[in-house]
Amino acid sequence: MDARILKQVQFARNVSRQDMTDDLVEAIVQIGGDPLTVRKAKDELSAVLGKARNGVPQVIGNIKKADDMAVVISVKDLAELVTAARRQETFGEALDAIGFKPYSGARIIVGQGRKRERLQRNGDASGAKMAL
Numbered sequence: 001m002d003a004r005i006l007k008q009v010q011f012a013r014n015v016s017r018q019d020m021t022d023d024l025v026e027a028i029v030q031i032g033g034d035p036l037t038v039r040k041a042k043d044e045l046s047a048v049l050g051k052a053r054n055g056v057p058q059v060i061g062n063i064k065k066a067d068d069m070a071v072v073i074s075v076k077d078l079a080e081l082v083t084a085a086r087r088q089e090t091f092g093e094a095l096d097a098i099g100f101k102p103y104s105g106a107r108i109i110v111g112q113g114r115k116r117e118r119l120q121r122n123g124d125a126s127g128a129k130m131a132l
Contacts, residue, residue, distance in 0.1 A: 004031065005057070005081070028057045028071060035059040035069060048072055 004027045015023070029035065032051065041048050041060045048058045052072045061069035073081075 025059070025069060028059050032057045032059055035061055037061075041072075052077075 005024070036044070036048065036058060038060060041058070048060075049072070052058055053074050055074070055077060057077070058072040059069055060072065
């Protein structure tokens with residue numbers, strides 16, 4: 001399975017359904033070539049299945065109607081897509097996604113806070129020990 005499709009599936013959580021559909025169609029067409037008509041796919045079914053088994057998804061249908069299109073992929077690639085969709089983003093990946101850059105300057109020294117009395121429990125203020 002091409003990494004571009006896996007990446008689209010991973011980022012699909014952040015976009016609308018229509019944007020996801022359009023982006024997936026674009027990525028699959030870039031990889032597998034122009035969409036096939038139903039007649040051509042039917043006439044060349046063995047070739048379509050062979051490409052799908054080799055990791056090249058095949059799009060069938062009218063590119064102007066993305067909702068009417070179908071994609072032929074192997075079961076192995078389907079499992080890979082499901083795994084990519086389930087994968088949770090780590091905290092580090094989330095920081096990378098928003099462009100976070102860690103501080104790379106000199107060491108920061110934080111001064112000590114104000115000195116305060118130690119906290120005491122109720123009843124222990126006098127310092128007397130409780131008899132058992």
